[in-house]
Each structure stands twice: as structure tokens, then as C-alpha cells.
Amino acid sequence: MLEILRGENIKKSYRSGDTIQKVLNGVNVKFERGKLYCITGASGSGKSTLLYILSGLDMPDQGEIYFNDEKIYKKYSNDKAMSEFRRKNFAFIFQFFNLLPTLTVEENILLPLFLAKAVTKEKKKLMDELMEKMNIYDKRNKAVNLLSGGEQQRVSIARAMILDCPIIFADEPTGNLDHKNSLQIYSLLKQMTRDYNKTVISVTHDMEMTSMADVIFTLKDGILIKSLAERENKNNYN
Ligand SMILES: Nc1ncnc2c1ncn2[C@@H]1O[C@H](COP(=O)(O)OP(=O)(O)OP(=O)(O)O)[C@@H](O)[C@H]1O
Ligand SMILES: [Mg+2]
Structure with missing residues (x-):
């Protein structure tokens, strides 16, 4: 089965004072293994x-999230079980990188594995391979605060990719980078879906970045609309 994650009829409102703001108004969405998705x-x-709702960090008011066809909010109903589930299956890439500034590139990439006592020879080999692909191998012993923004984000992608998690969530991963670096980051994310069969679900408000996606979704008026990916469009019309 290709499908890995599915959201059905997701609704979410926020109340401030007397007013209720409907933010998600019945979102239906499916994600498959090995693809890059952009939500714009x-x-x-x-x-x-x-x-946040798809990644189990926040609960919907209504609706369900299914991971491999199992309802996550039902199966992992307490905080501890949910965070354990997230740790195993979901990795995250953030806008501001969330690296430890004085640690080296290698130390940052290995940190989550180190904390889980899961550093192995195989993982170190994978780290070298990832650093090569991210073009940061030469910087591996440098403290990350001496790296450029684009390099730092490549470190955080490597940190996400070294985990066994099948899904990587990213919220504006290029929000802090210039145009050239942003395109490079999305191109690497795409490559990672191909090389390691990861599903990447990335939020961006920059339409140009979506050209790299397999599938583009647009959120408007609380509803998610699927657009054909650029690549598919081109194939259709060339
Ligand atoms: N915890 C909260 N309490 C109240 N309102 C919230 C909360 N979180 C989000 N909102 C409101 O919900 C709406 C959607 O917020 P959200 O952060 O999801 O938007 P976004 O599409 O990610 O925007 P941006 O592109 O600026 O990051 C906003 O109007 C926001 O003010
Ligand atoms: Mg946002």
C-alpha cells in the first residue's frame, strides 16, 4: 500500500473572546510514501x-488522522504514547533550523540518535553519505554557528533523514533563506524522497518552491484543494 497518512474531515476553530474563527473546515487529504508534498x-x-494536526502535535476538533490506516488519536490516546509514536515516525525541519549552535555538524546530526542511545556504525556511514549529498562533508567538524543559513538548513535535513521516520514535516523550511538556497533545499528534499523513500510534507507560501513538489495542495477558506504538480502538467502538455 502506497498510502501512509490520511486526514479525513479535519475541522479546527479558535475562540477569542466571543468570536469563533473557523480555520480548518473539513480538510480531506492523502499522502503516499516517497513523495514530496507542498502545502501552500x-x-x-x-x-x-x-x-500540527497531521503530525499529532495538536488535536482537531473533529475528524481523524490515519497513519498506515490506523486512527492515531484513538490508538495513542495519552501524551506519552503519542510522543513515542511521533518520535518513531515523524521527523521535523524548522524555519529557524533548531540546531545547537556550538556543537559541530556531525554532533548535531547524531544528537537525536545519541539521546536515544542508537548511534551505530551503519548510522555513521549513513551520516557520511548524507553529508556528502548535502555538500557539508568538508564542514563536518565545524560548529554550526559558523555555517551559512543554507548550510545550517542542510544540516537539519541530514538530522531528519538519519532517523528511521518515514515522514518528514517541514514548516516554511526556507522561510529564512534567499531564493537560490531555497530552491536548493527543495531540490534536496525531493532527492531525499527518491533516495530514501521518505514522505516529505512541507508548508511554503512561496509558489515557486512548489515547482519541485510531486503534489501541491492549496489551503483556502478552510478547505484543501489538490493541484496537479508542475511536473505532471508538463508531461501532460509537452
Ligand atoms: N493557538 C491559537 N489560538 C488562537 N488562534 C490561533 C492559534 N493558532 C493559530 N491561530 C489562528 O489561526 C489562523 C491560522 O493560523 P496558522 O498559523 O495556521 O496560519 P498559517 O497559514 O500557518 O500562516 P503563516 O503563513 O503566516 O505562517 C490565524 O488566523 C491564527 O491567528
Ligand atoms: Mg505558519
Whole structure:
């Protein structure tokens, strides 16, 4: 089965004072293994809210999230079980990289494995391979605060990829980078879906970045609409 994650009829509102703001109004969405998904939409349209709900960080008011066809909020009903489930299956890439500034590139990439006492020879080999692909191998013993923004984000991608998690969530991973670096990051994310069969679900408000996606979703008026990916469009019309 290709499908790995599915959201059905997801609804979420926020109350402030007497007013209720409906942010998600019945989102239906499916994600498959080994693909890069971009979720786009205007500022305030609910992209981050949707990502938090899909990744088990926040609960919907209504609706269900299925991981490999199992209802996650039902199966992992307490906080401890849910965070254990997330740790095993979901990795995250953030806008501000979330690296430890004084640790080296290698130390940052290995940190989650080190904390889980899961550093092995195989993982170190994979780390070298990832650093090569990310073009940061030469910087491996440098403290990350001496790296450029683009390099730092490549470190955090390597840190996400070294885990066994099948899904990587990213919220505006290039929000802090210039255009050239942003395109490079998305191109690497795409490569990672191909090389390691990972599913990447990334939020971006930059339409140009979506050209790298296999599938593009747009969030508008609380509903998610699927667009054909650029690549598929081109194949259709060339
Ligand atoms: N915890 C919260 N309490 C109240 N309102 C919230 C909360 N989180 C989000 N909102 C509101 O929900 C709406 C959607 O927010 P969200 O952060 O999901 O938007 P977004 O599409 O990610 O925007 P951006 O592109 O600016 O990051 C916004 O109007 C926001 O003010
Ligand atoms: Mg956001």
C-alpha cells in the first residue's frame, strides 16, 4: 500500500473572546510514501495549524488522522504514547533550523540518535553519505554557528533523514533563506524522497518552491484543494 497518512474531515476553530474563527473546515487529504508534498496558501490560512494536526502535535476538533490506516488519536490516546509514536515516525525541519549552535555538524546530526542511545556504525556511514549529498562533508567538524543559513538548513535535513521516520514535516523550511538556497533545499528534499523513500510534507507560501513538489495542495477558506504538480502538467502538455 502506497498510502501512509490520511486526514479525513479535519475541522479546527479558535475562540477569542466571543468570536469563533473557523480555520480548518473539513480538510480531506492523502499522502503516499516517497513523495514530496507542498502545502501552500495565504498567511493565516491555517497551514501551520494543519501541519500540527497531521503530525499529532495538536488535536482537531473533529475528524481523524490515519497513519498506515490506523486512527492515531484513538490508538495513542495519552501524551506519552503519542510522543513515542511521533518520535518513531515523524521527523521535523524548522524555519529557524533548531540546531545547537556550538556543537559541530556531525554532533548535531547524531544528537537525536545519541539521546536515544542508537548511534551505530551503519548510522555513521549513513551520516557520511548524507553529508556528502548535502555538500557539508568538508564542514563536518565545524560548529554550526559558523555555517551559512543554507548550510545550517542542510544540516537539519541530514538530522531528519538519519532517523528511521518515514515522514518528514517541514514548516516554511526556507522561510529564512534567499531564493537560490531555497530552491536548493527543495531540490534536496525531493532527492531525499527518491533516495530514501521518505514522505516529505512541507508548508511554503512561496509558489515557486512548489515547482519541485510531486503534489501541491492549496489551503483556502478552510478547505484543501489538490493541484496537479508542475511536473505532471508538463508531461501532460509537452
Ligand atoms: N493557538 C491559537 N489560538 C488562537 N488562534 C490561533 C492559534 N493558532 C493559530 N491561530 C489562528 O489561526 C489562523 C491560522 O493560523 P496558522 O498559523 O495556521 O496560519 P498559517 O497559514 O500557518 O500562516 P503563516 O503563513 O503566516 O505562517 C490565524 O488566523 C491564527 O491567528
Ligand atoms: Mg505558519
